Amino acid sequence: MFFPTIYSADERHIVKDKNTCACGTRYNVFAMLTRSDLRKIRFKHYKEVTCPKCKSSIIDKG
Numbered sequence: 001m002f003f004p005t006i007y008s009a010d011e012r013h014i015v016k017d018k019n020t021c022a023c024g025t026r027y028n029v030f031a032m033l034t035r036s037d038l039r040k041i042r043f044k045h046y047k048e049v050t051c052p053k054c055k056s057s058i059i060d061k062g
């Protein structure tokens with residue numbers, strides 16, 4: 001299964017919404033989401049997610 005992910009703070013997180021990751025980390029430090037921010041979002045297999053909190057959030061959902 002593939003998820004939108006973003007690389008932030010040396011970890012790959014799952015994107016929850018336009019500001020935060022599944023673990024609660026804010027990745028969007030700007031007031032507006034720019035095109036370059038959107039380009040940083042990559043669809044990846046959950047195995048490529050390195051943030052343990054983000055990973056557990058998808059495992060919890062089954």
Ligand SMILES: [Zn+2]
Pocket residue numbers: 011012013014021022023024025051052053054
């Ligand atoms: Zn995370």
